[in-house]
Amino acid sequence: MTREITYLEALREAMVQEMRTDKEVFLIGEDVGTYGGAFGVSKGMLEEFGSERVRDTPISEAAIAGAATGAALMGMRPIMEIMFMDFLTISTNQLVNAAAKMRFMFGGKCSIPMVIRAPSGSGTGAAAQHSQSLEAWFVNVPGIKVVAPSSPYDAKGLLVTAIRDNNPVLFMEHKLLYRMKGPVPEESYGIPLKSAEVKREGRDLTIVAYSIMVPRALEAAEKLAAEGIEVEVVDPRSLKPLDTETIIRSVSKTGRVLIAHEAPTTGGFGGELAAVIAASEAFDFLDAPIRRLAGRDVPIPYNRTLERAAVPQVEDIVAAARALAQEGK
Amino acid sequence: MTVLTSTKTKKVPTPGSNRLVHELPREKLAWMLQRMCEIRYFEEKAEDLYIRGLVHGTMHLSIGMEAGSVGSIATLRPEDLIIHHHRGHGHTIAKGADLTIMMAEFLGRETGYCRGRGGSMHIADIPGGNLGATGVVGGGIPTAVGIALALQMRRSEQILLSYFGDGATNEGEFHESLNMASVWKLPVVFICDNNQYGMSMHTSRSMNVEKVSMRAASYGIPGVTVDGNDVLAVYEAVLTADERARSGQGPSLVDCLTYRWRGHSKSDRNLYRTNQEIDEWKQKCPIKRFKQVLVDAAIMTRDEVEGIDQTAKTAVDHAAEEAQTFPEPSPENMEDEVYAL
Numbered sequence: 001m002t003r004e005i006t007y008l009e010a011l012r013e014a015m016v017q018e019m020r021t022d023k024e025v026f027l028i029g030e031d032v033g034t035y036g037g038a039f040g041v042s043k044g045m046l047e048e049f050g051s052e053r054v055r056d057t058p059i060s061e062a063a064i065a066g067a068a069t070g071a072a073l074m075g076m077r078p079i080m081e082i083m084f085m086d087f088l089t090i091s092t093n094q095l096v097n098a099a100a101k102m103r104f105m106f107g108g109k110c111s112i113p114m115v116i117r118a119p120s121g122s123g124t125g126a127a128a129q130h131s132q133s134l135e136a137w138f139v140n141v142p143g144i145k146v147v148a149p150s151s152p153y154d155a156k157g158l159l160v161t162a163i164r165d166n167n168p169v170l171f172m173e174h175k176l177l178y179r180m181k182g183p184v185p186e187e188s189y190g191i192p193l194k195s196a197e198v199k200r201e202g203r204d205l206t207i208v209a210y211s212i213m214v215p216r217a218l219e220a221a222e223k224l225a226a227e228g229i230e231v232e233v234v235d236p237r238s239l240k241p242l243d244t245e246t247i248i249r250s251v252s253k254t255g256r257v258l259i260a261h262e263a264p265t266t267g268g269f270g271g272e273l274a275a276v277i278a279a280s281e282a283f284d285f286l287d288a289p290i291r292r293l294a295g296r297d298v299p300i301p302y303n304r305t306l307e308r309a310a311v312p313q314v315e316d317i318v319a320a321a322r323a324l325a326q327e328g329k
Numbered sequence: 330m331t332v333l334t335s336t337k338t339k340k341v342p343t344p345g346s347n348r349l350v351h352e353l354p355r356e357k358l359a360w361m362l363q364r365m366c367e368i369r370y371f372e373e374k375a376e377d378l379y380i381r382g383l384v385h386g387t388m389h390l391s392i393g394m395e396a397g398s399v400g401s402i403a404t405l406r407p408e409d410l411i412i413h414h415h416r417g418h419g420h421t422i423a424k425g426a427d428l429t430i431m432m433a434e435f436l437g438r439e440t441g442y443c444r445g446r447g448g449s450m451h452i453a454d455i456p457g458g459n460l461g462a463t464g465v466v467g468g469g470i471p472t473a474v475g476i477a478l479a480l481q482m483r484r485s486e487q488i489l490l491s492y493f494g495d496g497a498t499n500e501g502e503f504h505e506s507l508n509m510a511s512v513w514k515l516p517v518v519f520i521c522d523n524n525q526y527g528m529s530m531h532t533s534r535s536m537n538v539e540k541v542s543m544r545a546a547s548y549g550i551p552g553v554t555v556d557g558n559d560v561l562a563v564y565e566a567v568l569t570a571d572e573r574a575r576s577g578q579g580p581s582l583v584d585c586l587t588y589r590w591r592g593h594s595k596s597d598r599n600l601y602r603t604n605q606e607i608d609e610w611k612q613k614c615p616i617k618r619f620k621q622v623l624v625d626a627a628i629m630t631r632d633e634v635e636g637i638d639q640t641a642k643t644a645v646d647h648a649a650e651e652a653q654t655f656p657e658p659s660p661e662n663m664e665d666e667v668y669a670l
Binding site: 026052057058060061062063065066067068069070071072073074075076078090093094097098102103104105106107108109110111112113142143145166167 | 412441442443444445446447451453455456460461463464465468469470471472473474475476477478479480482483501502505506508509512664666667668669670
């Protein structure tokens with residue numbers, strides 16, 4: 001049965017259902033127990049699963065990551081919650097040098113099935129150290145997968161898949177999406193990684209967006225439709241592995257592409273997307289240069305006006321897409 | 330067990346050695362001596378191969394530190410686990426590695442433990458309970474917490490030995506991990522292979538406590554410093570820690586005070602210590618000393634200990650010869666091995 005629940009509830013449901021069916025799955029992180037997680041994602045889970053499988057930790061992000069990595073090496077399936085994606089900076093040695101590399105470095109003789117759930121993104125007034133989107137760092141590390149759902153349906157299906165995956169999966173949860181409601185089946189289901197989804201079809205231009213930028217792009221597309229510009233919105237859903245085919249197909253059809261993400265432009269994942277498109281058969285169909293609309297190259301500021309201005313908003317996407325639709329005509 | 334109050338080790342065998350040498354079965358003592366000799370010969374051979382240009386990259390030799398790895402691993406049951414560090418040939422051999430497969434890894438061959446992907450610094454033998462060596466100082470310690478956590482959650486009787494150097498005890502990961510392991514009473518023994526130098530920095534300049542073991546107080550766990558050149562003293566201290574870990578009482582910190590005769594790695598010109606200091610420690614050779622203990626206690630004759638020594642040398646020579654005939658790995662399809670299916 002499908003009903004409307006929030007992105008946050010969808011994540012919880014994925015964890016609860018996986019923990020009911022697989023004894024090796026457990027949740028570990030700061031304040032995930034009695035507190036229910038800093039954002040309430042694990043609320044109620046302690047009561048069902050107990051303190052061993054919904055495990056509160058000291059404030060020790062390196063040791064949390066190590067605890068997850070070591071347990072995964074032993075064949076368990078830990079879900080590690082980092083309170084804010086920014087704090088992954090403290091976990092990075094374990095994730096980048098241990099979890100990501102052990103399999104390859106040890107000759108393919110082990111696997112590290114773990115999920116790193118990381119609340120990401122700005123818009124909550126939490127300023128520079130609690131608002132980042134660090135996906136590009138991790139995408140550049142062979143051995144880690146990166147997933148960034150944009151809806152409650154995708155959140156549940158992708159988290160189920162991430163938990164069942166036999167590799168470290170960095171799972172980005174945008175904090176502004178936690179309260180977003182949408183239809184989600186009650187029963188368990190997985191969405192394969194490397195399966196981009198066309199969230200809206202259109203003929204005039206493609207917007208490739210993930211995480212919070214998907215609902216913003218969809219809202220922008222709605223506004224542009226009123227002006228007669230039909231926008232196609234493609235959500236890669238997993239950045240690594242990346243479904244390049246769906247993106248290339250869409251761009252080949254529309255001939256114009258705008259790439260939108262919240263992380264800073266320079267060195268951002270948009271550069272990779274642009275390179276993939278430029279090197280593909282879609283290049284021959286391009287009627288305008290590939291455009292990127294991403295975060296400004298600044299730390300996320302505190303002030304509300306500055307914070308909004310630091311990352312693409314709906315009106316920015318509308319303006320950029322409108323300009324792109326006219327380019328070269 | 331011997332608790333040292335200074336960084337000088339005693340030249341005479343300790344009381345621990347005197348007693349244990351009579352308590353442990355002769356086969357066990359012979360096993361310990363043979364592993365120590367294998368480690369020494371393996372590393373000398375590794376160095377020789379390097380000098381002859383047959384080895385790519387660098388290596389970190391533990392010559393002079395053989396008592397720590399052997400004395401500690403000798404306390405384990407076969408199913409117990411270890412995780413260790415870049416100076417890890419000793420732990421690997423003590424945990425029962427096949428010398429030929431290990432030498433093959435050292436030479437980067439497809440038939441090596443890590444199929445030539447890891448090399449000297451990352452040898453792992455997962456089925457053999459050697460969960461790998463990390464090249465980032467202190468980097469294995471948080472992973473150890475997770476391994477031990479899995480053992481605890483599965484109600485296993487196995488325990489884990491987690492090795493690191495003195496330099497690692499100044500890393501944040503050490504602090505986070507020992508605290509977490511202590512709070513959760515995890516079945517792990519933390520062992521500091523304390524060779525007194527973090528690359529060039531002596532512990533007297535890198536920490537403001539006299540002994541690494543004093544740091545255990547911060548975590549509410551037992552901490553002991555032992556003569557790390559006395560294989561039986563190490564054995565006794567680690568066995569006590571094992572029992573604590575296995576019975577659910579949690580971790581301990583065992584600080585094995587020793588010395589590496591060689592430089593940190595192949596780039597080291599020993600600018601930070603004197604030849605006299607190195608020579609003094611060579612006089613405290615753990616292998617020579619253990620042989621003497623065995624002979625003095627009339628457990629073995631001089632010929633018998635030298636026979637074990639010779640067996641180890643032959644085994645290493647044979648391993649090195651055979652490993653050099655093994656195939657190189659192919660660069661094709663490397664990407665296919667990054668992710669598990």
